[in-house]
Amino acid sequence: MGEIVYFLRGDPHRAYLNITPKYECTNNCVFCDKQLLEDKVAAKLYLEKAPALDEIIGELKAKADREKVNEFVFCGLGEPLLYMNKVIKVTDYIKKEYQKPVRINTNGQAYTLYPNMNVVKQLEKAGVDSISISLNVTDEESYRRLHKPQTEDAFSHILKFIKNCNSSSMQTTVTFLEFPKLKKDRVLEFTRGLGLKDHQVRFRPFITK
Numbered sequence: 001m002g003e004i005v006y007f008l009r010g011d012p013h014r015a016y017l018n019i020t021p022k023y024e025c026t027n028n029c030v031f032c033d034k035q036l037l038e039d040k041v042a043a044k045l046y047l048e049k050a051p052a053l054d055e056i057i058g059e060l061k062a063k064a065d066r067e068k069v070n071e072f073v074f075c076g077l078g079e080p081l082l083y084m085n086k087v088i089k090v091t092d093y094i095k096k097e098y099q100k101p102v103r104i105n106t107n108g109q110a111y112t113l114y115p116n117m118n119v120v121k122q123l124e125k126a127g128v129d130s131i132s133i134s135l136n137v138t139d140e141e142s143y144r145r146l147h148k149p150q151t152e153d154a155f156s157h158i159l160k161f162i163k164n165c166n167s168s169s170m171q172t173t174v175t176f177l178e179f180p181k182l183k184k185d186r187v188l189e190f191t192r193g194l195g196l197k198d199h200q201v202r203f204r205p206f207i208t209k
């Protein structure tokens with residue numbers, strides 16, 4: 001069984017929460033190399049089954065030192081918002097017990113998962129401080145080609161989710177992997193059109209073997 005709470009290369013100041021079993025995701029990205037990512041973070045993240053709430057809290061208690069951890073981040077391998085109820089309950093626990101910021105790293109497809117729910121409001125209400133949404137491309141066709149989402153209209157739902165997060169109290173960041181052909185100026189033009197300031201866009205190195 002992989003780790004539910006892990007630390008990037010052992011750094012105790014940021015605790016990552018991996019709550020998604022079997023690397024479950026609404027995408028099947030052509031660049032998603034689980035082995036490479038696990039090597040990068042130096043943690044085993046494959047969970048055989050969805051951890052129960054008390055297992056998640058048990059690992060938090062055992063591993064997250066309240067003097068050292070400055071931020072908690074929901075970041076699988078896999079999509080954390082597939083388990084939105086647990087994200088909300090664990091955030092609630094963190095806020096009560098640690099009083100530290102909580103961030104979610106997501107592929108931004110919550111509206112395809114919960115079409116009848118005000119997801120942004122619920123996350124805000126739970127006390128989520130910031131959200132980082134990986135987008136990587138600026139058009140639907142490229143999104144489909146690279147990310148192979150389960151739903152046809154994923155891209156438009158992500159854009160709506162970004163805009164609504166940005167109108168909420170959550171600090172919103174959109175990330176782009178630095179693929180060899182990425183044009184950063186075009187990306188910034190596109191994200192400005194979504195209402196984001198340039199400092200809300202983060203370019204991340206694209207690592208290959």
Ligand code: SF4
Pocket residue numbers: 025026027028029031032077078079107147
């Ligand atoms: S969204 Fe992330 S976890 Fe999901 S398939 Fe893509 S890279 Fe992998």
